[in-house]
Amino acid sequence: RKEVEQDPGPFNVPEGATVAFNCTYSNSASQSFFWYRQDCRKEPKLLMSVYSSGNEDGRFTAQLNRASQYISLLIRDSKLSDSATYLCVVNRGGYQKVTFGIGTKLQVIP
Amino acid sequence: EAQVTQNPRYLITVTGKKLTVTCSQNMNHEYMSWYRQDPGLGLRQIYYSMNVEVTDKGDVPEGYKVSRKEKRNFPLILESPSPNQTSLYFCASSAGVSTEAFFGQGTRLTVV
Numbered sequence: 024r025k026e027v028e029q030d031p032g033p034f035n036v037p038e039g040a041t042v043a044f045n046c047t048y049s050n051s052a053s054q055s056f057f058w059y060r061q062d063c064r065k066e067p068k069l070l071m072s073v074y075s076s077g078n079e080d081g082r083f084t085a086q087l088n089r090a091s092q093y094i095s096l097l098i099r100d101s102k103l104s105d106s107a108t109y110l111c112v113v114n115r116g117g118y119q120k121v122t123f124g125i126g127t128k129l130q131v132i133p
Numbered sequence: 134e135a136q137v138t139q140n141p142r143y144l145i146t147v148t149g150k151k152l153t154v155t156c157s158q159n160m161n162h163e164y165m166s167w168y169r170q171d172p173g174l175g176l177r178q179i180y181y182s183m184n185v186e187v188t189d190k191g192d193v194p195e196g197y198k199v200s201r202k203e204k205r206n207f208p209l210i211l212e213s214p215s216p217n218q219t220s221l222y223f224c225a226s227s228a229g230v231s232t233e234a235f236f237g238q239g240t241r242l243t244v245v
Contacts, residue, residue, distance in 0.1 A: 031173075054231065064239075066236035067176070072233070110176070119181060122192075125175035
């Protein structure tokens, strides 16, 4: 089993739709979780950190489910500008390594 | 402006010719790392450094070397590049392993 797994997509959704991505992780000791956004051929940039209590930033909501070992990202009212690849990132507890998921590609269509 | 600078952005080289990709950050970050990104495989960590003179292997270190003589610089060295090292490389820095990482713009390397 991979340490971090994501559905690569692509997810093709119409403007205004709500879309959700999940990311599962295998190491129960993992401590830090993030969602990054990567535009085509560009560097990844932090979208949001994921906290145990869940967190929201405008149209974006991130949640952590430790019991089932997954994190989720919900995007409401999708915009064309949301088209990108969304990377799930996990820091494995007790180690200084960082593991990225393969990324989920989102295409918002007019 | 806070940034991570990688050079060169594009590089085509021949098998066996040693090369260095430079990475510099101006945010006084302690944690720096190198990744390679390949289609279908995502970003994979090559090496990381927790501070000056402290480096350790990531998930795919074979064929690479790094050094951290100064806090701001973390060069990636390919002593004898091979075609399977053709990839998109990113350098990143952060205050710690559990904090936001800032990435350089990437280096697209082709080894022929």
